[in-house]
Amino acid sequence: MHRKIIHMDMDAFYASVEQLDKPSLGKKPVIVGGITGRGVVCAASYEARKFGVRSAMPMKIAREKCPHGVYLEPRMGRYKEISNMIMEILQEYTDLIEPLSLDEAYLDVTENKKGLPYASIVAREAKKKIRQETGLTASAGAGPSKFIAKLASDHDKPDGIVVVPPEKVWSFISGMEVGKIPGVGLATESRLREMGIFKIKDLAEYPVEKLHDRLGKHGLFLSGLARGVDERPVYSHREIKSIGEETTFDRDLLLKEEIVPILSDLAGEVERRLIKNGKKGRTVTLKVKTGDFRNSTRSRTLPDPVFQRSELLSIVNGLIPKTSIGRERVRLVGITVSNFFKPAAYEQLRLFD
Amino acid sequence: MEFRIKKEDLFKGLQKAQGIVAAKGAMPILANILLEAREGEIAISATDLDMGMEGQYPAQVAIPGRLTINARKIFDIVRELPDEEISVKSSENDWLNLSCGRSKFKIAGIPPEEFPKLPSFEDSAFSMKLERDVLRDLIRKTIYASSNDTTRRNLNGTLLELEEKEIRMVGTDGHRLAFASYATQEPIAEPGKTQSVILPKKALGEILKFLEDGEGPITFYLGENHASFRKEKFRLVSRLVDDQFPLYRQVIPTENQHKAVADRDSFLHALKRVSIMSDESSRLVRFEFGQGLLRLMAQNADIGEAVEEIEIEYSEQDIPIGLNATYILDVLNNMPSEKVDILLKDTRSSCLISPMGDDSYKCIVMPMRLN
Numbered sequence: 001m002h003r004k005i006i007h008m009d010m011d012a013f014y015a016s017v018e019q020l021d022k023p024s025l026g027k028k029p030v031i032v033g034g035i036t037g038r039g040v041v042c043a044a045s046y047e048a049r050k051f052g053v054r055s056a057m058p059m060k061i062a063r064e065k066c067p068h069g070v071y072l073e074p075r076m077g078r079y080k081e082i083s084n085m086i087m088e089i090l091q092e093y094t095d096l097i098e099p100l101s102l103d104e105a106y107l108d109v110t111e112n113k114k115g116l117p118y119a120s121i122v123a124r125e126a127k128k129k130i131r132q133e134t135g136l137t138a139s140a141g142a143g144p145s146k147f148i149a150k151l152a153s154d155h156d157k158p159d160g161i162v163v164v165p166p167e168k169v170w171s172f173i174s175g176m177e178v179g180k181i182p183g184v185g186l187a188t189e190s191r192l193r194e195m196g197i198f199k200i201k202d203l204a205e206y207p208v209e210k211l212h213d214r215l216g217k218h219g220l221f222l223s224g225l226a227r228g229v230d231e232r233p234v235y236s237h238r239e240i241k242s243i244g245e246e247t248t249f250d251r252d253l254l255l256k257e258e259i260v261p262i263l264s265d266l267a268g269e270v271e272r273r274l275i276k277n278g279k280k281g282r283t284v285t286l287k288v289k290t291g292d293f294r295n296s297t298r299s300r301t302l303p304d305p306v307f308q309r310s311e312l313l314s315i316v317n318g319l320i321p322k323t324s325i326g327r328e329r330v331r332l333v334g335i336t337v338s339n340f341f342k343p344a345a346y347e348q349l350r351l352f353d
Numbered sequence: 354m355e356f357r358i359k360k361e362d363l364f365k366g367l368q369k370a371q372g373i374v375a376a377k378g379a380m381p382i383l384a385n386i387l388l389e390a391r392e393g394e395i396a397i398s399a400t401d402l403d404m405g406m407e408g409q410y411p412a413q414v415a416i417p418g419r420l421t422i423n424a425r426k427i428f429d430i431v432r433e434l435p436d437e438e439i440s441v442k443s444s445e446n447d448w449l450n451l452s453c454g455r456s457k458f459k460i461a462g463i464p465p466e467e468f469p470k471l472p473s474f475e476d477s478a479f480s481m482k483l484e485r486d487v488l489r490d491l492i493r494k495t496i497y498a499s500s501n502d503t504t505r506r507n508l509n510g511t512l513l514e515l516e517e518k519e520i521r522m523v524g525t526d527g528h529r530l531a532f533a534s535y536a537t538q539e540p541i542a543e544p545g546k547t548q549s550v551i552l553p554k555k556a557l558g559e560i561l562k563f564l565e566d567g568e569g570p571i572t573f574y575l576g577e578n579h580a581s582f583r584k585e586k587f588r589l590v591s592r593l594v595d596d597q598f599p600l601y602r603q604v605i606p607t608e609n610q611h612k613a614v615a616d617r618d619s620f621l622h623a624l625k626r627v628s629i630m631s632d633e634s635s636r637l638v639r640f641e642f643g644q645g646l647l648r649l650m651a652q653n654a655d656i657g658e659a660v661e662e663i664e665i666e667y668s669e670q671d672i673p674i675g676l677n678a679t680y681i682l683d684v685l686n687n688m689p690s691e692k693v694d695i696l697l698k699d700t701r702s703s704c705l706i707s708p709m710g711d712d713s714y715k716c717i718v719m720p721m722r723l724n
Contacts, residue, residue, distance in 0.1 A: 303502055318504070346637050346675055346721040350527050351604045351703065 002166045004119035005234060006107040007141045007149035008090065008126065011158035013103035014043035014079055018072055020135050029069040033059050039248070042074050046158060079103075082134055089129050093122050098234045104153075106146050108234035119143075120163040127161060144169065145230035150182055169228045174201040181225055183218070191215065200226045240277055244285070245269045246334025252291040256326035259333060260317075266335045267312040274337060280305035283339035284312060286319040291329035298322045305341035312337065354418025354443040356390045360436050360453065362410040363395075367428040369587075370399035372559050373406050374424040385421040387468045388441070388449075390414045394586075398471060399424060402592075404556040405471040409586035419465035422449050430458055471590055474576035475583070479548070481515075481541050482570045489564040490689075491522040491533050494714055496557050497683045498531035499524035507596035510553040515575075517544045523601050529680045529718040530601060531687070536713070551598055552580060556591035563589055605715060609696035609705050613642055613667035617693050620647070621685040623661045627651045628678035630659035637721055638678040642697065643671045651678070665695075672697050674704060675721040681706075684716040 010016070014032040019025050029048035033041040041062050044053040051066035063071070083102040090097050093116075096108035109122045116122050119142035130138050137159040141152025144166045151173060152162040164172045178197055179189045195214060197203050203211075203226035211219035224230065245266045253259050263286075274280065284306065285299040298319040306312060316335055324330060367386070375383035380402075387398040395412045399405060420443045430451065431439065439453040447462040492511070500508035511524040518541065521534040542548060552560075560582055564571070567584060574581045581590040624638065631638050631651035641648040647665045652658035674697065685693070690708035697704055706716045 302504075303500075346635055348528055348635070348677065348721050349701070349703075349719040351525060351530055351717065351719050352527060352599045 001110070002144040003108060004110045004122075005143060005146055005149040006109055006119055006123050006126075007146070007153040008086075008105050008107060008123075009139050009141075009153045009157075010086065010103035010130075011137045011139055012043055012045050012049075013136070014074055015045035015048070016136050017079055017082055018075075019045060021078070025070055029053070029066050030072065031059075031062055031066065031069050032072050032074050033062070034248075035059065035071055035073050082136070085134055086130055086136075086138075089133060090126060092129075093126060096234045096236050098236060106149065106234045118163075120161070123161050123163070127159075145228070146232050146234065147182070147225050147230040148172070148228070151176070151180060154180075173226070173228065174199065174204070176200045178203055178222075178226075181222060184222065188215070188218075188222075240279065241340070242281070242336050242338035243270055243273045243277065243279060244287075244334055244336030244338075245273070246287060246332055248289075248332045249330070252329035252331050254326070254329050256320065259325055259330060260320075263316055263333060263335065264309070264313055266333070267309045267316065270312060270335050270337055271307060271309040274307040279337070280307040280341045281337035281339050282306070282341065283337065284315045284319075285334075285336040285338065286316050286323060287332070287334035287336065288323040288325060288330055289332035290324050291331050293331070294324075296323060301339060305339075307337070354388070354390045354420055355416040355441070356395055356412045356414040357438050357440045358395060358410065358412040360431060360434055360439050362412070363439055363441075364428075364431050366395075366397035366408045366410050367424070367431055369406055369408060369563070370397060370424050371428055372562065373399040373401055373404060375401040376425075382421060382463055382467045382469070384423055384425070385463055385468065386424045386427070387419065387421045387465055389419045389465075390417050390441075392417065398468070400469055400471055402469060403553060404559065404589070404591040406559070406590070407471055407588045418443055420447060420449055420462045421465050421468050422460055422462045426460060427451070430460075472576075472579050472592075474579055475574045475581060478574040478576040478581075480572055480574045483520075483573050484570050485564045485568065487520070487535050488571070488573070489561060491520065491535060492557050492561055492564075494533040494687050494689075495522040495524035495531040496554065496561070497524070497687060498526060498529050498716070499554050500526035501554070502526075506594050507551060507598055510551045510594045511557060512598040512601070513550050513552055513580075515542050515548040517542055517546075523598070525599065525601060527599075528677070529683075529716070530604060531684075532601065532605060532715045532717070534713045548575060549598065550575065550580060551594035551596065552591060553594055556589070560589060560591075563587070604703065605717060606696070606698060606703050606705050609698045609702070611642070611667075611669045611672060611697045613647065613665045613695040613697070614692055614709060615647065615663065615665040615695060617685055617688050617691055619663050620665075620693070621682065623649055623663045624678055624682060624685070627659045627661050628682065630657055631678050635721065636678045636680075637675050638681075639673060639675050641671065641673045642667055642695075644668060672699060674700050676704065676718055677721065680718045684718065687716070689714070 015030040018030050027047055030045040031041055031048050031053055032043045033039050039059045041055055041057045048066055048069050053062045053066050079102050093112045094107050094109050098106040109119050123140035123142050127138050127140055139153045139157045139160045141149045141162050143149045143152050143164040148164050148169055152164050155162045178184055178192050197206055208223050211223050282305045283299050283301045285297050287297045289295050300315050370386045383401055389396040394409045396409045398407045434453045437454055442450045447464055449460045449462050451458040495511045499511050503509050508526055511522050514521040518537050519534055523532050571582055571584045578593055579590055627649040628638055630653050632653050639650040646662050648662045650660045684706050688708055692709040694707045694709050703717050703719050708714055
């Protein structure tokens with residue numbers, strides 16, 4: 001039997017919450033993001049999107065495109081509150097919910113609490129209920145896998161509902177650009193193009209071995225998606241794989257002495273979140289973006305997991321000489337801890353401490 | 354500089370330098386050896402700044418001089434040359450011309466002035482004569498337990514302690530520890546004055562090679578920041594690790610009352626077999642000590658499982674303990690005796706292994722907690 005997966009995606013979530021809370025905004029373009037210094041757009045209302053404003057766009061560019069827009073700082077507490085309301089609504093239908101962020105989630109409704117026969121009915125009911133209780137609109141996509149559900153929810157935004165039954169999967173995806181596939185970013189897309197792969201159809205027909213040669217494991221995964229193969233389950237308790245913090249400076253920094261205190265703050269924040277989540281990790285990664293937007297990461301994997309700020313900072317200090325810090329203008333730095341220690345069935349005891 | 358030398362002699366010196374030169378790094382000169390021609394001999398030096406060597410080899414020197422040359426290149430060349438006399442000559446702009454039979458090589462060098470000087474501290478340092486095999490045994494028995502993690506500087510080496518009539522070495526990586534001691538005939542230090550230093554692991558590897566090649570006692574020098582080992586015309590010098598070694602005495606168990614005696618070889622081979630089926634990352638093997646019998650068990654969800662029993666001398670309470678098989682195999686591989694004593698306390702406490710009836714060598718392994 002085919003699974004019935006729904007991808008529920010709130011429309012311009014942060015911006016919509018602001019419009020909802022501040023009726024005076026009316027139909028003005030609303031842009032939520034880092035207002036000071038060099039922030040980026042977190043969310044743009046549909047009115048703002050008409051001017052070409054997009055998520056993740058530097059704020060400066062957004063202001064050029066949409067000078068008369070209303071620019072607001074995000075209020076994460078409020079978004080979290082509404083997100084919880086939405087997740088509660090979704091829980092009336094199934095416990096198999098995998099939130100991807102505050103504003104989107106996968107639901108496995110193959111068997112649902114209300115005994116509804118079709119995913120389309122679940123999607124319609126849930127959307128309606130979200131609208132009634134929060135005043136916000138969502139776009140829903142339903143299909144036999146996460147991949148199809150995600151493409152479907154994206155197909156008719158905002159306030160859309162698209163259902164792709166198993167027999168329609170091929171006609172739904174085959175003509176789409178490969179860039180539509182979640183996980184195919186600009187870099188992968190351009191590599192695929194070089195290989196003559198433009199549409200999902202081209203990807204599905206491309207020899208798997210060759211894809212593997214070019215793109216490795218990721219190529220195999222993408223090839224499967226293109227042929228409609230996506231067995232990924234909906235994880236109701238999504239496991240955190242890494243915890244990281246990064247910051248973009250108000251201006252590019254050249255001196256190591258200026259950057260180290262910032263790294264120290266970031267390490268403190270990472271420590272706080274590691275403790276909160278009860279995690280320790282063996283891999284520490286230092287990310288550096290230079291003034292000309294080149295990203296690089298340097299990591300170290302340790303024999304024993306770490307979480308303390310001082311430990312993180314001493315590892316990061318060891319990584320600094322391998323980066324552009326102190327040699328080039330740096331725009332952004334970040335620290336991430338991953339490779340979390342898993343409490344195994346055994347634990348090697350230590351001699352000292 | 355111009356000299357002629359037997360291939361064998363030059364090769365010996367170049368070979369010793371290979372383990373020392375820094376392969377790649379910020380200073381290209383460290384990939385080079387320093388060649389110095391003096392009266393009747395040449396000297397070969399190499400260093401990575403943490404350790405260095407200097408050896409002198411007989412040669413017919415026509416013109417004394419000095420030059421540095423890539424260690425790997427000259428070694429590769431000399432290795433392939435026939436067993437004949439080699440003539441070496443420097444020419445303008447730091448070129449080295451090397452010929453042997455009908456082979457001719459011209460190698461680019463770096464001026465000798467840039468080569469770091471090896472520390473020379475021996476004149477005012479503590480020194481003692483040591484039998485090669487004494488030092489070699491102490492290092493071999495302990496080096497395996499020291500950490501390979503170069504960032505944990507105090508564990509990435511072994512502790513050397515000199516007391517009135519005892520030499521001790523200790524290696525540990527935090528999970529296991531090896532302690533070896535040797536009682537000297539003659540006093541080597543003033544009573545009550547213990548000298549403790551940490552020798553880096555890389556240097557110990559080179560010292561071992563040095564000790565294995567040749568005969569007779571060597572002289573050991575210990576200075577503020579360096580130690581060196583000298584035998585006639587050869588000297589190895591290492592920087593000491595400037596860090597605190599963990600307080601190892603605290604973790605050598607004294608309350609392990611339950612004693613088993615096992616045959617080293619049968620224990621080693623049984624464990625080797627069983628460990629094949631252990632989990633690849635943890636290498637966990639369950640050891641069940643029972644009356645007269647040790648049962649070893651391993652399982653790996655993906656591969657399968659193994660059980661093997663060996664006879665041991667043991668007549669106390671049953672103790673199950675989970676241990677990393679690699680750690681125990683390392684211990685057994687270094688045990689010099691046919692039989693070994695295994696001393697246990699309980700499931701959660703460390704396990705102590707010694708050669709039967711000999712407490713000059715103690716290997717301690719922390720167990721894995723079975724959750």
